[in-house]
Amino acid sequence: MRSAWLVVAGLTVLTVLSVGFAVTVGEDLDRGAVLHVLRYHFTLSSGPPPDPTADRIVWLLRMPRAALAFVVGGGLAIIGAAMQALVRNPLAEPYILGISSGASAGASLFYLGFLPPVLSKTLSMPLAAFCGGLLSITLVYLVARGSTRLSVARLLLAGVAMAALMGSVTSFITFSSPDPDKLRAVLFWLLGSMHHATWSLLPLPAIVTLAGLVTLMSLARSLDAMLLGDEAAHSLGVSVEALKRLLIIVAALVTGTLVAASGAIGFVGLIIPHAVRSFAGVTHRRLLPACFFAGALFLLWADLAARALLPSQELPVGIITALCGVPFFLVLLRRSTYDFG
């Protein structure tokens, strides 16, 4: 029990340090000015107000950005772990059921003006992305659903097929778009970026992710049983089919919300659960919180790297997650005696 508290304390310190570091990276700002802004806001606006430009940069741009990266990274990582348990396949990730490609198709349809005006007036781009993702996973689910049970193989294949279909929709839309400015904006969004993070954007992804984490934690024992196979899980008293449906719903809601907030950021949901399993073990009661923090910190640092690598220039963070994450992951795969499930 004491070691658990130590881990929690350690993670908290690490998070605070990472966020602290994240808000100092970017355009050259005096370290003192950054501290001044933080002190001012954390002491509830007491003392002399900070320099307004530094205030906007640190408090309105860098802080929400770090917070969004934290939430998105954590959310994608726990959903990745859950999906890997659901389909019992190490290749599973949050996007395997076509959510991200559906969301991308929805977003490009909306942004490039291919939706009928009635629809485009009521939707916003995040909402269009969310709807696209939900539509895609619903179709996948309907295809995979049998009379009595949900076939995992069909789920995976339908997911891959749907991803390809939605991918071609996105390609066609971007290819035939007449407006180069909007096209660039959509391509930028498709690669995933935190650059439009604001405080007001943050609560929804944070709440949905937290709810997802709590739900998955309450299912931790059932998820452990799922790794043994449907029949074994059934004989352990898990209502397998209900669990599968619940997992798909949680995955759809969390992933859909996160993709709508930040675009489809790849690899976090695939590599973090595997990396974490190699030191936290496979029991979900430990794996899920560990995944959350590992994913959150990983994406926070990836976004930080994206900003530090090319200062004064937005670089889609999806490029960094693959660039830095994958070699690390390959080394990990090679070195450990890691075995899935």
Next chain:
Amino acid sequence: MVTAPHLSAWSACQIVFAQLLLAVLCGCTQPDADKPLIPVRDDLQREVRVPVSPDRVLSLAPSLTEIIYAAGAGHKVVGVTTADDYPAVVLSLPRFSALPVNFEAVAALEPDLILASDQINSPQDAATLAAIGLPVYFVGVRTLDDMLKSIRTVGYLLGTSPAANRTADSLEASLAALADRTAAVQIRPSTLFLVGDATLYAFGKGSYMHSMIALAGGKSVTRDHNMASPVLTDEYVLTRKPEVIIGSFGMDHSSETLLEHHRTWDLVPAIVQGRVYSVPGDYFLRPGPRLVTGAWMLVALLHPDLVPSP
């Protein structure tokens, strides 16, 4: 072709067939035999054999079409890309898609020479076109001087040098007059030129945009940005504090629209003072002769007192 006397009937057949095939494939598009080809080196340092004073020319980029017309060779243009719209006369010409290149449509227009932009077109496309007997000359325009030079070069290639030199001279004179007019300007506002309002595409180091702004009596904010075509961050703009923001934002644009996309910019001097202007993008984004007009548009925005109002 020299035929060896001991050639078997079969290989003779093969040669005849190959010649036929060649004639079918590219006979119709090969430059006239009586037009001699001369080797030249284009802006990508490729060696190209081009016909002397070709009659049928085709451009793969809107900026090059404008340069050809400026060089006095507009009557030789046989087709333009679907993105072309200037000068207005090109709207009645045959059109083809340039991204990706519709090779069949290009071949069907039977050009003697094709002009390509090194910023838009790929040398691979040129290789495909060369393989069907169509020479491609790449033009690169990075600076205003490059633009003037490209008009003279295109005039030389198309055999309209006198007209091309006249246009280039007058554009040069116009730029010199602009420089004269702003030479004594004391206050040179820091100016940010943006290509879009939501995603902040901008001109980085080495771009002609900075000379245009300097000629118009301003200081380009992104002139020493380390990337050639960066996507700026919000905080970059916040720390640089531009006094004027100009962009190709579309017709009904204002400071408010920019603020909607970038809520933290309420302190940026350009927005505080309402000095956010939208300009027609073609005069700034197409590296062609209309950049000169664009530079005069800039001076009207940066120093309205220096230009008589229309």
